Amino acid sequence: EIVLTQSPATLSLSPGERATLSCRASQSVSGYLVWYQQKPGQAPRLLIYDASNRATGIPARFSGSGSGTDFTLTISSLEPEDFAVYYCQQRVHWPPITFGQGTRLEIK
Amino acid sequence: EVQLVESGGGLIQPGGSLRLSCAASGFTVSNNFMSWVRQAPGKGLEWVSVIYSDGRTYYADSVKGRFTISRDSSKNTLYLQMNSLRADDTAVYYCAKHPPGLATLDCWGQGTLVTVSS
Numbered sequence: 001e002i003v004l005t006q007s008p009a010t011l012s013l014s015p016g017e018r019a020t021l022s023c024r025a026s027q028s029v030s031g032y033l034v035w036y037q038q039k040p041g042q043a044p045r046l047l048i049y050d051a052s053n054r055a056t057g058i059p060a061r062f063s064g065s066g067s068g069t070d071f072t073l074t075i076s077s078l079e080p081e082d083f084a085v086y087y088c089q090q091r092v093h094w095p096p097i098t099f100g101q102g103t104r105l106e107i108k
Numbered sequence: 109e110v111q112l113v114e115s116g117g118g119l120i121q122p123g124g125s126l127r128l129s130c131a132a133s134g135f136t137v138s139n140n141f142m143s144w145v146r147q148a149p150g151k152g153l154e155w156v157s158v159i160y161s162d163g164r165t166y167y168a169d170s171v172k173g174r175f176t177i178s179r180d181s182s183k184n185t186l187y188l189q190m191n192s193l194r195a196d197d198t199a200v201y202y203c204a205k206h207p208p209g210l211a212t213l214d215c216w217g218q219g220t221l222v223t224v225s226s
Contacts, residue, residue: 032211034211034212034213036153036213038153042218043202043216043217043218043219044145044153044202044213044216045216046212046213046214046215049212049214055214087152087153089153089211089212089213090211091210091211091212092211094211095155095158095166095211096155096166096168096169097143097145097155097158097211097213098155099152099153099154099155100152101152102152102153
């Protein structure tokens with residue numbers, strides 16, 4: 001089973017700043033890495049699939065990069081609605097589907 | 109519009125059983141991979157089970173032998189039968205749809221809370 005490790009656990013930033021979130025896989029997942037956003041009290045929402053492709057309706061300030069074992073989610077300029085928890089997930093070696101433990105992006 | 113609506117959660121005693129339902133609209137459940145994912149209070153996401161379009165099913169080790177995923181094509185509904193419930197099964201349970209043949213989860217329901225407690 002592939003283990004995904006996200007860092008940092010919590011990221012404190014201000015609106016307008018750039019956010020960089022990391023996800024590292026215990027073995028290569030090629031480019032098959034997915035990102036989700038979860039706001040308090042809501043279900044997760046698909047954000048980025050296959051490392052760098054934005055899902056339908058996702059603003060251009062969200063971008064993903066990486067391949068193999070190291071991946072990054074970047075939010076270029078934080079909006080108030082972007083403060084949430086972000087999860088990565090690999091889709092190459094499944095089942096089981098495995099998620100990272102999440103990064104909480106909070107307002108500084 | 110693709111929509112998923114879960115129901116069936118509630119308070120149940122340890123050792124009890126519960127069946128969750130996930131009513132789908134805007135697409136056909138039996139033509140898609142469908143998963144259940146759970147989230148314990150204050151914790152991260154944990155995948156529980158998947159049913160493929162061909163009917164094959166898979167489970168997380170933590171629920172294998174206790175939970176059963178199924179679907180009813182006539183009702184366009186996904187189910188999760190949960191038996192021998194334990195306190196550590198307490199969580200919000202989400203159903204989610206996959207794009208064709210992929211492990212990505214592109215649409216999620218709002219979740220239903222299951223609390224296992226005496």
